Amino acid sequence: MEVAAPLLCLAAAVLVWGVLWVWGSWERMTRPEQAGLPGGGSRTLLVTAHPDDEAMFFAPTILGLARLRHQLFLLCFSAGNYYNQGEIRKKELLQSCDVLGIPLSNVMIIENRDFPDDPDVRWDPERAADVLLRHVEANGIKLVVTFDEGGVSGHSNHVALNAAVRTLHAEGKLPKDAAATERHKQTPDGEQPYVPSGFPSPRSRLTMEALVFAGGSRNQRD
Numbered sequence: 001m002e003v004a005a006p007l008l009c010l011a012a013a014v015l016v017w018g019v020l021w022v023w024g025s026w027e028r029m030t031r032p033e034q035a036g037l038p039g040g041g042s043r044t045l046l047v048t049a050h051p052d053d054e055a056m057f058f059a060p061t062i063l064g065l066a067r068l069r070h071q072l073f074l075l076c077f078s079a080g081n082y083y084n085q086g087e088i089r090k091k092e093l094l095q096s097c098d099v100l101g102i103p104l105s106n107v108m109i110i111e112n113r114d115f116p117d118d119p120d121v122r123w124d125p126e127r128a129a130d131v132l133l134r135h136v137e138a139n140g141i142k143l144v145v146t147f148d149e150g151g152v153s154g155h156s157n158h159v160a161l162n163a164a165v166r167t168l169h170a171e172g173k174l175p176k177d178a179a180a181t182e183r184h185k186q187t188p189d190g191e192q193p194y195v196p197s198g199f200p201s202p203r204s205r206l207t208m209e210a211l212v213f214a215g216g217s218r219n220q221r222d
Contacts, residue, residue, distance in 0.1 A: 040069035042071065044073065045135065045144050046102075047144060047146040047164075048161075049161055050080040051079065051080040051092055054093070054102075059100060062100045062102065072103070073141065074106065074108070076107070077110050077115045081117050086117075106139075122156045123156075123164075125163035129168050133173055136168075144165055144179050148162060165179055
């Protein structure tokens, strides 16, 4: 027993050290700076093309940024009126943002003939960039998140927004390290979260459980 007691104490000490090491590592990895992102309180803008993009393509990222205590803003470039359901979709967007934790006062929906909800119309990236830049400057945005170069789903409106963000980034008009695009990544369990990535290399992985938001008019659209 005299020999066993010191061994038990040593084992207990090793166990406690191991638990503390794992906890400390997890804490470090969940800090914004470890993810390559601005710190808590940073103002982050999500740029989408249509109502429901925020839930279909960005929910894990939005929830991850909220957990990192970012102040979230959303700029949606159309009311999604392709099927003449624009008014319904605008209401759904606001409901979705409420669920996702984006303050409704931080949500802007653009209704402009330059940006119709139409997969056969490629929006002018320069015009979109002008609108986006005004919104970034007016709200003190530090991080911009949008679609990848393929628009995630290939929708031409999505692709145009990526081009707009890339244009501003290339011209140095966005805050340093402010631009991020959404990139698809397959995970071992078959889920497909979206990964913010910078230009040109990956920045972080906010892979969280996706939020499923089902609206009454969302079953037939992009």
